[in-house]
Amino acid sequence: xxxxxxxxxxxxxxxxxxxxxxxxxxxxxxxxxxxxxxxxxxxxxxxxxxxxxxxxxxxxxxxxxxxxxxxxxxxxxxxxxxxxxxxxxxxxxxxxxxxxxxxxxxxxxxxxxxxxxxxxxxxxxxxxxxxxxxxxxxxxxxxxxxxxxxxxxxxxxxxxxxxxxxxxxxxxxxxxxxxxxxxxxxxxxxxxxxxxxxxxxxxxxxxxxxxxxxxxxxxxxxxxxxxxxxxxxxxxxxxxxxxxxxxxxxxxxxxxxxxxxxxxxxxxxxxxxxxxxxxxxxxxxxxxxxxxxxxxxxxxxxxxxxxxxxxxxxxxxxxxxx
Ligand code: KG4
Ligand code: ZN
Numbered sequence: 001x002x003x004x005x006x007x008x009x010x011x012x013x014x015x016x017x018x019x020x021x022x023x024x025x026x027x028x029x030x031x032x033x034x035x036x037x038x039x040x041x042x043x044x045x046x047x048x049x050x051x052x053x054x055x056x057x058x059x060x061x062x063x064x065x066x067x068x069x070x071x072x073x074x075x076x077x078x079x080x081x082x083x084x085x086x087x088x089x090x091x092x093x094x095x096x097x098x099x100x101x102x103x104x105x106x107x108x109x110x111x112x113x114x115x116x117x118x119x120x121x122x123x124x125x126x127x128x129x130x131x132x133x134x135x136x137x138x139x140x141x142x143x144x145x146x147x148x149x150x151x152x153x154x155x156x157x158x159x160x161x162x163x164x165x166x167x168x169x170x171x172x173x174x175x176x177x178x179x180x181x182x183x184x185x186x187x188x189x190x191x192x193x194x195x196x197x198x199x200x201x202x203x204x205x206x207x208x209x210x211x212x213x214x215x216x217x218x219x220x221x222x223x224x225x226x227x228x229x230x231x232x233x234x235x236x237x238x239x240x241x242x243x244x245x246x247x248x249x250x251x252x253x254x255x256x257x258x259x260x261x262x263x264x265x266x267x268x269x270x271x272x273x274x275x276x277x278x279x280x281x282x283x284x285x286x287x288x289x290x291x292x293x294x295x296x297x298x299x300x301x302x303x304x305x306x307x308x309x310x311x312x313x314x315x316x317x318x319x320x321x322x
Contacts, residue, residue: 001148008142010108016054023062030292038070043308045299048076049319050109056315064311075299076309079290080105080321083258084116085301086287086294097281098253102246106239107259107290108134108149111180113246114322116256120301122322125246126178133235133261136182140189140231144198144224145205146216154228155264156213157220161229166192168234170241178242178249185234192227236270247277255280263288 003018004010031037046063049056067074084103091097101116102125111128131139134151141150168188171181204219205211220228239261247255255278257271263285271280287293302308 005148008148009138010052012052012054015052016058019055019058023058027062038066041070041072043073043075043299043303045075045077045295045303046313047079047082047295048309048313049079049316051079051317053315053317056317060313060315064313068311073303073308074310074313075302075307076313077295077298077302078319078321079295080110080112080114081120081122081298082294083107083283084114084256085297086283086291087256087258087281089293089297090283090287091281097256100250100252101254101256101278102243102250102252103256103258104239104243104246104262105259106133106257106261108132108138110259111182111239111261112321113178113242115246115250115252124320124322125249126176126180126242128180128182129173130181130183131186133180133182133239134259136186136235137261139186140228143190143193144228145202147211149260151261151264153213153216154232155266157216157225158229158232158266160217161222161225161227163229163233165223165226166230168230170234170238178246180238180242182235182238185231185238189227189231196223198224232264232266236264236267239267240270240274244274244276252278254278257282258288260289 003014044063044066046059047056048060063074066072083105088097099116099118103114103116105112105114109132111132113125113127115123115125117123137151137154138149141153142148146153168185171184173179173181201219201221201224205216208215208219243255243257246252255276257267257280261267262282268282282288
């Protein structure tokens, strides 16, 4: 965050350099904290895509090296499947999630709805036609002079505004009714900003050094707080509307909501009070944003199936889950 924050988003070249710098010490630290060593491992799992190719390559090369040196099997994991398995893993502590389920994966790069079937096979039900939900949060935050990532900041500011103050309209989808669109909302926010003289408050926020939420609040007048609350309400309505329709369409027995945006407090509260046709599962906040636990959880299914990769495994920036 410290590296990318000042650019208002992830810079691919800097990300791969950071991966290269961090990967060996991070793995060493993780093994140490878990009280284990390379000798105890049964396999190495690694993300093969989707994602930034430079960062994927660092992980894949390192994983292959360990497998080659230690004679361990290699498992390639789809990042999106990881987000889904973060929820499946945690739910197992109180009983398994019933299938078929609908999985809503909402992150900085994805807003996708999948049907999760027996044996963990997937069918794409709907997806965003333009921006991902997290991307919309980040772009709105950047436009208004807030830091990166924008999601957590807007989420914390939203309860201080009136979510009904600005009437944003939900995207009207032609064709697949389970698809999303966030570019219209983003443009509506841009227009709202352009119709006002916000240069002073935006500049004041941009100048803040390591601001706390109290600092953001001090430099954000009520009309802007109202707009942010209304933006967040509209995103949440859009997400839950299509998730509910998907659950009804396939007769889902569970709804899984995962990915960075799943840590949104407003989304969690709205999902709890909504009238869903089935139980709703979220990951704990720590497993909502990108993490390695979710990759291991998805890999464990493949490990039991004996579904291993070989050293020809490639980074696939646009790898699809279904
Ligand atoms: O899953 P993730 O960690 O990385 C990707 O695979 O993209 O998701 C990061 C995204 C960012 O766009 C960030 O702004 C958003 O998740 N995010 C949130 C919240 N926390 C993270 N969006 C809304 N509310 C949050 N509390
Ligand atoms: Zn992710």
